[in-house]
Amino acid sequence: MNNLLEIRKIYHYYGKARALEEINLTIEDGALDAVIGPNGAGKSTLLRVISGLEEPDRGKIEFLGERIDDLKAHKIAKKGIAHCPERRRLFYDMTVMENLEMGAYTLKDRKKFQELLGFVFEVFPRLKERKKQRAGTLSGGEQQMLAIGRAIMANPKLLLLDEPSLGLAPKIKNKIFDTVNKIKKEGTTTLLVEQDAVLAMEVGETIHLLEEGKIEMRGTKEQLEKEPRIKKVYLGI
Amino acid sequence: MGVILEVKNLTKKFSGLTAVNDFSFEIKRGEFVGLIGPNGAGKTTIFNLISGFEKPSSGKITFNGKDITNMKPFKIVNLGIARTFQIVRAFKFMTLLDNIKVSCLSTRGKELAKQYGIDESASSILAAVGLVDKARIPPVILPHGDLRKLQIGKALGTNPQLLLLDEPFSGLSHEEQQGITELIKKLHDDGVTVFMTGHVLRELMHLVPRVIAMNQGKYITEGPPQEVANNKIVLEAYLGKGSEQLA
């Protein structure tokens, strides 16, 4: 199995505050991996560094064998990485349909566009119902669906999901995670960042535990559950 | 030991969102207390409410018996509550010494500095936080850990009885964190009541004898760190529903 994404010795600072320290991480083609950790651990920063919204201070990132750590975000997006950011960040004044169209900005193939749109509406029928509704008027859960849908429309090879369950009710959370599984079945590699460790471990194949910018441990759900480290990382004691 | 801070039924609403919900607790003079909760729980809002940077929607805050609920921030400082900020603030175009001097020029700070003069007072505070050899340098060149120390120094300049530390460890290396821990311990030993909050719980949970836990604006529980960390609701708040098996 190929490595879709390889992160080697990545360091990142926000001014003087250290955000990421010596991150080594690989994602295999077709995987659904998760990064968990307490708030402030650097999870969002990690995704931002991958998608190019932040330039890492040190280290290398390779996507499909090509270096991307020195590329600008829009170039990285063109290569096939879609980033669904924390707290959604939709185009709130645009309609659901327009948001989805914006997601497909780099897509030239009209047929593919219809295909993807069909998929999005299949997993999120509520979005189909509200095609013409302004994104800002959707509920929290619907907005999250739209954000993920928008990312899917880019037909990504790698999907980065930043805390999709943030602020959502448990029922909707489950729905979102079911969809993430469906996306994986379609063949899209996904890196999921989550604060909700339990949910993340339900879906993730390889789980990386991030603490204060460092990968504290990684493994499968079963491996992690054996260690009391998770509680210690989240609660300090 | 008397009660130094009393928070009763504190509520803060921001257009539809209830950031703090009917929150009550008290802190005794000389105590060392932590406030924990996952992201967005409302910790910084509570600090903002106590220090006067936000006005509560309802509820009461009492300091040394005095109602400070709707007071202006600088007045609260001059009564004896000082705070640091999550994102480090400094007077970036002034020297470190001048940064501290500003606090010494507050009404309360001036009283403390009366005996030895403002310059000497500021210098000794810089020395107390371990930055005296950088007195003439502006904050721009300093590493993050020193900036956090500077913030604490600025708070000390106002001669506080109660020190509110908002995420004093965030963004620091382990050595830097230890440095801050030493400093905070020393301040507490000197008699300052310390109330701190943070995401980096590794240091905090081993530092404070008592911890108050909150989530989504609501009070969950309080007690010794070990107990609180094993509390079912606290675990769920941090790790998600069904997290007992991770305890």
Place this chain on the structure above:
Amino acid sequence: MTKQIERISNEIKEFPKYLKDWAKTFKGGLTVLCLIGLFLMPLVTTSPYFLGIFILAMIYSIYAASWDFLAGFVGKVSFGQAIFFGLSGYITAASLKFIHYPWWGALIFGSLFAALVGLIIGLITLRLKGPYLALGTMVIAIILQKLFALYELKPLLWGDEGISGIPPLSTNAIEVYYVILIFMIISFIVMIKLTKINIGIIFRSIRDDETGSDASGINTVKYKIIAFMISSIFAGIAGGLFVMINRAVNPLIFQSLYSFYPIVMAALGGIATISGAALGAFIFVFLGEIVRDLADPLFIFSIVLILIVRFASEGILKSALERLKEFWDVLIGR
């Protein structure tokens, strides 16, 4: 208390030595040279025209410094400095012409009035930040200009003709020159000293981080108002002197151009330096005279502003001083 008296008497005792040491420094020596030059200027020429240029430059120096004090040291950028310049001008003019105050009385009256207005404007614009403060002050100046030009208010505010035929400060141009030179020196000493003592530290903390200043226990509202009043009183002094030189005042004194002048001059010389304001004012006035017949002053002024922003955003003073110092070091063989 005794400690403070001790400290002040020590300062006074040390003063002559302090002065000598300061004059020996590069900046100090240069300043002393410039001041000597200014003092000796009337010996070089007694032409009212030339002295007039210097007088205008000195008045504008005070005006520009008043703006720099507020913007560079307290962080409040005013686009309406003409409010105080003009109001003091009118009060000074009216007291001179209609109440027959002596020139210094009229000037005190005008400046104190400017300070009062500074207090009011400070209170009004207190919560305005950045661009809104600039806009607010600009709007007030425009309102004043319209108000003072209103035909209906002529009996009260003299309409668009303003007040003319104001008795002069003195008929002797040289006397006027020295009076204004003294005013400039004293104004600068006071403003610079204010930035150096404790209150200056408080002002700068408000500039660098107002919330942080609040969190340090400073009553920022009180100090912002004090800063406004200091700035307005000096702008008022400049305005009163300006009116006395021109022997007249009219609503055009409130025009935006007069609010922009101190900004350009301070920027030219170097914001947050106070002394830069003097350099900027002198360059500006001299430049204005040189190109006066060539182009519209507003045009020149815009070009200068663009050049400053593009090439010398820190102002000329700092880099010029550095170059001069290097040159001086080479000269004396360091």
